[in-house]
Amino acid sequence: MEKRIEKLRKKMKQEMLDGLVVTDKVNRRYLVEFTGSNGLLFITNQESILLVDGRYTEQAENQTSNVRIITTAPEKTVYEYLAEWIKKGQRIGFEKKSISYEESMEFIQMCTSVDCQSVETSNFIEQLRMVKEESEITNLRIAAELADRTFSYILTILKPGMTELDVANEIDYYSKRIGSEGPAFETIVASGKRTALPHAHVSKKIINENELIMIDFGCIYKGYYSDMTRTFSLGKVSEKIKNVYTVLLEAQKLAIGSIALGNPLASLDQLVRDVLNKNDLADYFTHGLGHGVGLSCHEYPSVNQVSKETIEALLLFTIEPGVYFPEKFGIRIEDDVLIHEDGQVEVLTKTSKEWMEVAWM
Structure with a gap:
C-alpha cells in the first residue's frame, strides 16, 4: 500500500496539492485496505490519517498499517477534525464525484475558516487504479x-x-x-x-x-x-x-x-x-x-x-x-x-x- 500512497503523493506534488480528502470508499480501500462503508481518509505529503466513528475503529486498526486512525466523536464533524492538520494557504483537494452537496459545503466552510484553498479533483486516484499491479x-x-x-x-x-x-x-x-x-x-x-x-x-x-x-x-x-x-x-x-x-x-x-x-x-x-x-x-x-x-x-x-x-x-x-x-x-x-x-x-x-x-x- 505504501507504494500506492507514494505514487499518489507524487501526483499531488505535480498538481501542487498539500492534502487530499478521500471520500470514495473504493479509493480508500485501494490506498489503505480499509473496507468499511464509512470513513474519511486524509492524505498529506507526510501522513495518512483515517477518521472513523467508533463502529469502525477495530476494523481500521486490523486492516491498515502506517495510518493514523482517529475515532471521531458525534459532537464534532470530520471536517472540524481535519482543520487541525491544515495550515493557512494550503491547497486541499477533494473528490467531487463522491461527496454530497452538504458535505462539500462543510468542507468549503472549513477551508474558509482556516484560510486554505479547496480544489475539486476528478478521477485523481482512479487514474492510478487503472494501471494494475x-x-x-x-x-x-x-x-x-x-x-x-x-x-x-x-x-x-x-x-x-x-x-x-x-x-x-x-x-x-x-x-x-x-x-x-x-x-x-x-x-x-x-x-x-x-x-x-x-x-x-x-x-x-x-x-x-x-x-x-x-x-x-x-x-x-x-x-x-x-x-x-x-x-x-x-x-x-x-x-x-x-x-x-x-x-x-x-x-x-x-x-x-x-x-x-x-x-x-x-x-x-x-x-x-x-x-x-x-x-x-x-x-x-x-x-x-x-x-x-x-x-x-x-x-x-x-x-x-x-x-x-x-x-x-x-x-x-x-x-x-x-x-x-x-x-x-x-x-x-x-x-x-x-x-x-x-x-x-x-x-x-x-x-x-x-x-x-x-x-x-
Missing part, C-alpha cells in the same frame, strides 16, 4: 475464471420453463458456492424480446423454447471484479438473429485484435462503429464499447467515443459491443481484456463466444 491481476483472473465456471454450469441446467429470475438466482448462488464474494452487479438474464433492453432487470418471464437469451454478470474475488456477457439461443432462432450475431462478433474480435499500446481508447469504439455502420447496424449500438474493471465493476477509464486516455500497459477493460432492436431482440458480447507490458492482449474471459444453440435434456 501483479497481485491485482491475479485476483482479476480468478474472478474471471469464477464467471466462466458459473456460465458453464448454467448451460447444463438451462431449460424451457425456467424464469429469468430462476436463472439469475442460480448464477448468484452457484458463483458464491465456488468462491465469489457476490454478484458484481444485479445479474442480467433477458430472454426473447427483453434482450432488446441493454440493462434488463430480471423478471418472472418464462424462458421459452427457440428463444434468444442474454446473460450479463460477474464475480468478485478478494474485492476484484469480472464482467462477461454471452448471448445465445435455447433451441433455434431466425437466420436474421444469427447474421447480426456474426457481424457483432466480427466487430468485437476486430476491436480486441486492434488493441495497441499508445493508440487512443476512443479508436477502438470507432472501429466497432465502422464495422456496424457498413452493415446498417451502427444506429442500434447505443452505449460505449467498454469500461475499466478492478476494485469496482465499472471504473475508469471508459472506452467510448469521447475517451481521453490512450492504451497503456497493464490496463484491464471490457470490450462489449451490443445492438438492440426495440421490441424485437438484442445481442451483446463482452470479454475482459488485459494489456501486458509488451503490448500483448490477454482475454481473461475464456468462455466461447462463437454462436451457440443450446440444447437441453
Whole structure:
C-alpha cells in the first residue's frame, strides 16, 4: 500500500496539492485496505490519517498499517477534525464525484475558516487504479475464471420453463458456492424480446423454447471484479438473429485484435462503429464499447467515443459491443481484456463466444 500512497503523493506534488480528502470508499480501500462503508481518509505529503466513528475503529486498526486512525466523536464533524492538520494557504483537494452537496459545503466552510484553498479533483486516484499491479491481476483472473465456471454450469441446467429470475438466482448462488464474494452487479438474464433492453432487470418471464437469451454478470474475488456477457439461443432462432450475431462478433474480435499500446481508447469504439455502420447496424449500438474493471465493476477509464486516455500497459477493460432492436431482440458480447507490458492482449474471459444453440435434456 505504501507504494500506492507514494505514487499518489507524487501526483499531488505535480498538481501542487498539500492534502487530499478521500471520500470514495473504493479509493480508500485501494490506498489503505480499509473496507468499511464509512470513513474519511486524509492524505498529506507526510501522513495518512483515517477518521472513523467508533463502529469502525477495530476494523481500521486490523486492516491498515502506517495510518493514523482517529475515532471521531458525534459532537464534532470530520471536517472540524481535519482543520487541525491544515495550515493557512494550503491547497486541499477533494473528490467531487463522491461527496454530497452538504458535505462539500462543510468542507468549503472549513477551508474558509482556516484560510486554505479547496480544489475539486476528478478521477485523481482512479487514474492510478487503472494501471494494475501483479497481485491485482491475479485476483482479476480468478474472478474471471469464477464467471466462466458459473456460465458453464448454467448451460447444463438451462431449460424451457425456467424464469429469468430462476436463472439469475442460480448464477448468484452457484458463483458464491465456488468462491465469489457476490454478484458484481444485479445479474442480467433477458430472454426473447427483453434482450432488446441493454440493462434488463430480471423478471418472472418464462424462458421459452427457440428463444434468444442474454446473460450479463460477474464475480468478485478478494474485492476484484469480472464482467462477461454471452448471448445465445435455447433451441433455434431466425437466420436474421444469427447474421447480426456474426457481424457483432466480427466487430468485437476486430476491436480486441486492434488493441495497441499508445493508440487512443476512443479508436477502438470507432472501429466497432465502422464495422456496424457498413452493415446498417451502427444506429442500434447505443452505449460505449467498454469500461475499466478492478476494485469496482465499472471504473475508469471508459472506452467510448469521447475517451481521453490512450492504451497503456497493464490496463484491464471490457470490450462489449451490443445492438438492440426495440421490441424485437438484442445481442451483446463482452470479454475482459488485459494489456501486458509488451503490448500483448490477454482475454481473461475464456468462455466461447462463437454462436451457440443450446440444447437441453
